[in-house]
Amino acid sequence: xxxxxxxxxxxxxxxxxxxxxxxxxxxxxxxxxxxxxxxxxxxxxxxxxxxxxxxxxxxxxxxxxxxxxxxxxxxxxxxxxxxxxxxxxxxxxxxxxxxxxxxxxxxxxxxxxxxxxxxxxxxxxxxxxxxxxxxxxxxxxxxxxxxxxxxxxxxxxx
Amino acid sequence: xxxxxxxxxxxxxxxxxxxxxxxxxxxxxxxxxxxxxxxxxxxxxxxxxxxxxxxxxxxxxxxxxxxxxxxxxxxxxxxxxxxxxxxxxxxxxxxxxxxxxxxxxxxxxxxxxxxxxxxxxxxxxxxxxxxxxxxxxxxxxxxxxxxxxxxxxxxxxxxxxxxxxxxxxxxxxxxxxxxxxxxxxxxxxxxxxxxxxxxxxxxxxxxxxxxxxxxxxxxxxxxxxxxxxxxxxxxxxxxxxxxxxxxxxxxxxxxxxxxxxxxxxxxxxxxxxxxxxxxxxxxxxxxxxxxxxxxxxxxxxxxxxxxxxxxxxxxxxxxxxxxxxxxxxxxxxxxxxxxxxxxxxxxxxxxxxxxxxxxxxxxxxxxxxxxxxxxxxxxxxxxxxxxxxxxxxxxxxxxxxxxxxxxxxxxxxxxxxxxxxxxxxxxxxxxxxxxxxxxxxxxxxxxxxxxxxxxxxxxxxxxxxxxxxxxxxxxxxxxxxxxxxxxxxxxxxxxxxxxxxxxxxxxxxxxxxxxxxxxxxxxxxxxxxxxxxxxxxxxxxxxxxxxxxxxxxxxxxxxxxxxxxxxxxxxxxxxxxxxxxxxxxxxxxxxxxxxxxxxxxxxxxxxxxxxxxxxxxxxxxxxxxxxxxxxxxxxxxxxxxxxxxxxxxxxxxxxxxxxxxxxxxxxxxxxxxxxxxxxxxxxxxxxxxxxxxxxxxxxxxxxxxxxxxxxxxxxxxxxxxxxxxxxxxxxxxxxxxxxxxxxxxxxxxxxxxxxxxxxxxxxx
Amino acid sequence: xxxxxxxxxxxxxxxxxxxxxxxxxxxxxxxxxxxxxxxxxxxxxxxxxxxxxxxxxxxxxxxxxxxxx
Ligand code: FES
Ligand code: FES
Numbered sequence: 001x002x003x004x005x006x007x008x009x010x011x012x013x014x015x016x017x018x019x020x021x022x023x024x025x026x027x028x029x030x031x032x033x034x035x036x037x038x039x040x041x042x043x044x045x046x047x048x049x050x051x052x053x054x055x056x057x058x059x060x061x062x063x064x065x066x067x068x069x070x071x072x073x074x075x076x077x078x079x080x081x082x083x084x085x086x087x088x089x090x091x092x093x094x095x096x097x098x099x100x101x102x103x104x105x106x107x108x109x110x111x112x113x114x115x116x117x118x119x120x121x122x123x124x125x126x127x128x129x130x131x132x133x134x135x136x137x138x139x140x141x142x143x144x145x146x147x148x149x150x151x152x153x154x155x156x157x158x
Numbered sequence: 159x160x161x162x163x164x165x166x167x168x169x170x171x172x173x174x175x176x177x178x179x180x181x182x183x184x185x186x187x188x189x190x191x192x193x194x195x196x197x198x199x200x201x202x203x204x205x206x207x208x209x210x211x212x213x214x215x216x217x218x219x220x221x222x223x224x225x226x227x228x229x230x231x232x233x234x235x236x237x238x239x240x241x242x243x244x245x246x247x248x249x250x251x252x253x254x255x256x257x258x259x260x261x262x263x264x265x266x267x268x269x270x271x272x273x274x275x276x277x278x279x280x281x282x283x284x285x286x287x288x289x290x291x292x293x294x295x296x297x298x299x300x301x302x303x304x305x306x307x308x309x310x311x312x313x314x315x316x317x318x319x320x321x322x323x324x325x326x327x328x329x330x331x332x333x334x335x336x337x338x339x340x341x342x343x344x345x346x347x348x349x350x351x352x353x354x355x356x357x358x359x360x361x362x363x364x365x366x367x368x369x370x371x372x373x374x375x376x377x378x379x380x381x382x383x384x385x386x387x388x389x390x391x392x393x394x395x396x397x398x399x400x401x402x403x404x405x406x407x408x409x410x411x412x413x414x415x416x417x418x419x420x421x422x423x424x425x426x427x428x429x430x431x432x433x434x435x436x437x438x439x440x441x442x443x444x445x446x447x448x449x450x451x452x453x454x455x456x457x458x459x460x461x462x463x464x465x466x467x468x469x470x471x472x473x474x475x476x477x478x479x480x481x482x483x484x485x486x487x488x489x490x491x492x493x494x495x496x497x498x499x500x501x502x503x504x505x506x507x508x509x510x511x512x513x514x515x516x517x518x519x520x521x522x523x524x525x526x527x528x529x530x531x532x533x534x535x536x537x538x539x540x541x542x543x544x545x546x547x548x549x550x551x552x553x554x555x556x557x558x559x560x561x562x563x564x565x566x567x568x569x570x571x572x573x574x575x576x577x578x579x580x581x582x583x584x585x586x587x588x589x590x591x592x593x594x595x596x597x598x599x600x601x602x603x604x605x606x607x608x609x610x611x612x613x614x615x616x617x618x619x620x621x622x623x624x625x626x627x628x629x630x631x632x633x634x635x636x637x638x639x640x641x642x643x644x645x646x647x648x649x650x651x652x653x654x655x656x657x658x659x660x661x662x663x664x665x666x667x668x669x670x671x672x673x674x675x676x677x678x679x680x681x682x683x684x685x686x687x688x689x690x691x692x693x694x695x696x697x698x699x700x701x702x703x704x705x706x707x708x709x710x711x712x713x714x715x716x717x718x719x720x721x722x723x724x725x726x727x728x729x730x731x732x733x734x735x736x737x738x739x740x741x742x743x744x745x746x747x748x749x750x751x752x753x754x755x756x757x758x759x760x761x762x763x764x765x766x767x768x769x770x771x772x773x774x775x776x777x778x779x780x781x782x783x784x785x786x787x788x789x790x791x792x793x794x795x796x797x798x799x800x801x802x803x804x805x806x807x808x809x810x811x812x813x814x815x816x817x818x819x820x821x822x823x824x825x826x827x828x829x830x831x832x833x834x835x836x837x838x839x840x841x842x843x844x845x846x847x848x849x850x851x852x853x854x855x856x857x858x859x860x861x862x863x864x865x866x867x868x869x870x871x872x873x874x875x876x877x878x879x880x881x882x883x884x885x886x887x888x889x890x891x892x893x894x895x896x897x898x899x900x901x902x903x904x905x906x907x908x909x910x911x912x913x914x915x916x917x918x919x920x921x922x
Numbered sequence: 923x924x925x926x927x928x929x930x931x932x933x934x935x936x937x938x939x940x941x942x943x944x945x946x947x948x949x950x951x952x953x954x955x956x957x958x959x960x961x962x963x964x965x966x967x968x969x970x971x972x973x974x975x976x977x978x979x980x981x982x983x984x985x986x987x988x989x990x991x
Contacts, residue, residue, distance in 0.1 A: 020289065030198075036192070037191070037193070038192070039196065040198065041846075042845065042846050043458065046459075077192035078191070078192045086187070086191075093190050094183065099186075099189055100815050100816075101378070101427050101429075102185075102194060103376075103377045103427025103428060104377050109190060128854040129855045131855075134854070135853065136377070136854075137374075137375045137376055137428050137823070138815070138819045139815055139818060139822075140815075140819045140860045141822070141852075141854040142860045144854070145854065145859070257957065257987075348928075432991075434991070510986070510988075537989065537990060539990075541991050582986075583983035583985030584962025584965055584966075585965045621990075622988045624969060624988050626969060627970075688989065688991055689990020769971075771966070771967070771974070772966045772968070871966060884991075
């Protein structure tokens with residue numbers, strides 16, 4: 001099948017590319033746009049390592065087609081820090097040692113940011129259920145949950 | 159290693175500035191911004207994509223492989239099969255630091271005479287895109303003669319079971335067997351007189367337990383990028399727990415000199431033992447050798463489950479005899495561990511660990527290494543130990559209950575301590591099991607009252623911990639900063655721990671040290687980041703390299719001041735005269751010494767090349783409260799505490815992280831995780847949807863209690879902490895569920911249908 | 923041990939010498955066994971330590987080498 005022309009915005013930068021019709025958004029981000037911060041843990045929507053925000057909605061980029069990026073605005077982990085200033089979530093993850101190997105971290109951070117934008121004052125249970133789509137095999141989630149709760153507190157105070 | 163190295167100033171000897179502190183993680187920012195490069199994040203110009211054709215059969219003879227159609231497909235640049243890998247002799251040879259049978263390994267990489275499990279590699283292609291590579295796989299014509307298969311370990315041992323290898327004869331039995339079987343090995347550990355031990359016991363309990371294979375479940379699939387040059391050398395980038403072992407295996411399997419292969423470890427997205435072996439790396443090299451183009455291979459999640467190594471499932475019979483007042487008199491166990499399609503399960507450490515936590519005079523443990531049509535197992539933290547210790551800890555718990563003794567008191571009464579003779583060999587040096595149990599008893603958690611259908615469970619565990627070959631370089635840069643070069647992949651923050659130790663030794667700010675993890679061309683051999691060795695062994699080498707750098711700096715200063723070396727001491731990051739007798743000199747700081755290094759003899763560095771010995775055994779106990787829904791069989795974890803002796807926590811956050819992560823892996827292993835095979839011998843749950851690892855929403859916070867009983871063989875007392883946390887939780891979970899239900903379960907996972915079945919059986 | 927012996931006294935000053943004694947006494951010990959064996963000297967485990975010193979009355983245990991995950 002012929003490749004399709006796609007114009008899209010990722011982290012406020014405009015991109016144009018030719019997309020294989022079967023390629024996922026994750027493939028496009030990683031292979032075409034060289035944004036390898038989004039990770040592939042499963043490619044079946046089960047692990048959340050590929051989480052990105054598309055027009056304000058949290059999605060697994062492995063389940064979205066590259067051609068669906070047309071006209072959309074995408075936010076990935078690479079767009080989370082503001083220059084050298086880390087997002088409060090990123091800083092809290094470091095302060096809490098909420099990552100061990102760090103492969104799940106980009107997806108968890110993107111998902112947590114989407115949560116706090118919707119719900120600035122989540123309960124522990126709400127954080128746990130929101131992040132239930134993001135697998136982490138290293139940490140047992142304890143420090144991740146604490147980091148998200150503390151980031152929420154910090155952002156509310158700001 | 160130089161054992162005269164001054165060990166044993168313990169944590170309390172002086173105020174520690176960085177050791178034991180929660181310092182910044184040097185690789186942290188890159189990992190929260192997406193910049194860190196993991197296995198699949200590398201590319202090279204002209205790169206091709208490799209894909210692997212895998213067996214759909216559990217057991218079949220390969221009659222023929224026709225790759226001509228695939229090769230003819232436009233965009234396909236190379237195909238490799240068994241013919242591209244030279245056969246190797248069947249003997250165990252030292253590779254790196256391990257004993258490896260390359261005849262088996264070459265067959266596991268790429269099937270030869272037979273495919274031995276669903277997912278076994280049969281051929282591989284390199285093409286200009288993943289899509290073309292996948293199309294090409296469909297064009298490879300493999301003719302199979304399907305053979306009967308066997309999945310279960312007990313069935314595989316039975317006479318008449320389908321044979322995986324007709325040249326495998328059981329080792330370790332007398333007389334030597336004349337017929338081949340699936341049993342690779344029998345081993346036995348004995349101490350005292352088991353019969354008289356049981357004769358002295360008042361209560362004897364014998365039970366058999368069953369566990370299923372589980373996968374390490376690292377979130378990052380195996381990935382590598384290989385590039386062969388026409389000059390016969392090659393570069394390999396991959397996600398691994400040990401670049402030097404990858405180099406050892408690949409150079410052997412591909413047939414090249416070690417110096418010609420340069421392996422660079424990527425950041426690693428979890429390993430837990432599963433990334434201590436090679437699968438795709440030799441294939442990528444072979445494809446690259448055919449094309450002289452870079453080849454990238456990344457496993458899919460399905461391939462990770464079907465074709466990389468899970469850990470063994472096991473069948474374990476345990477018999478323990480105790481006196482009325484709770485003294486263990488005799489312990490007996492028989493362990494049958496699945497090795498997968500090739501010999502080499504972790505039954506040996508399973509045997510050695512089984513009763514190691516307890517001071518018992520009479521012990522007999524027999525182990526069997528059994529093959530079946532499953533992927534060859536790999537380590538999963540503390541390989542072998544969780545399975546045997548789970549069974550033992552369940553029996554111990556039930557016996558304590560029978561004589562009406564508190565389960566912690568029972569363990570305390572029998573706990574191994576310094577001087578206890580183990581059944582596997584040595585007497586223990588200083589160990590912290592008693593301290594762990596005392597800390598357990600003191601926890602508030604232990605006193606929280608439980609509600610209906612709730613139960614509390616305790617389990618304990620032991621792992622040896624190891625040292626091993628390690629090299630470290632510490633370069634003093636001209637601006638007074640330092641570059642710390644180690645060869646141990648960092649799986650969970652170890653770079654920060656190394657910097658803490660180096661900064662402590664040097665008396666400088668930890669932020670001045672920048673750590674990197676070297677490729678194989680930079681340093682001499684380093685063993686794997688495995689066996690809980692990194693903070694211990696790489697830490698020892700780091701300390702030695704720092705002391706070496708300090709000595710070199712003192713030498714420079716002694717020459718400048720024209721006084722003997724002894725007259726110069728190193729304190730708080732500066733060289734100083736040892737006493738007023740040495741003369742009046744202003745202290746020289748590290749940056750000052752570094753700045754004038756060119757004038758005093760050139761660059762300054764510290765080095766260590768050691769084989770670290772004297773690792774300190776690790777003991778831990780887990781305590782968990784659960785609530786069981788008797789209608790559905792669902793188990794909810796209410797509270798969980800990990801208590802473990804770290805020796806010394808160099809970076810407490812990452813020690814806690816190891817405890818918490820291990821505990822949650824225990825919960826998954828205990829409640830849900832298992833390999834499910836169909837009648838056809840094919841794996842039915844090769845994805846995270848059906849192979850369900852714990853989610854954030856399944857869990858409570860995981861509390862931790864770090865106990866510190868220093869290891870006398872490490873300057874700061876480090877033991878190593880990564881392995882032990884995977885052991886105690888299986889029994890703790892089982893004992894908790896048993897206490898909640900008033901019945902004893904003896905198989906894993908305790909998934910809802912199995913819990914319901916147990917409830918039903920108990921009610922008839 | 924090969925012939926069922928489990929305990930013996932040898933005169934040696936290093937681990938390597940102990941291994942030599944063993945190989946002389948039990949010629950059937952395969953060489954890989956020696957590669958794949960660890961020793962514990964007075965409670966401390968040495969995975970590879972041919973040159974490790976032993977003294978009079980040292981208690982030396984042979985055990986399999988340990989790997990890990
Ligand atoms: S890679 Fe998209 S959910 Fe796992
Ligand atoms: S930190 Fe390794 S998977 Fe989450």
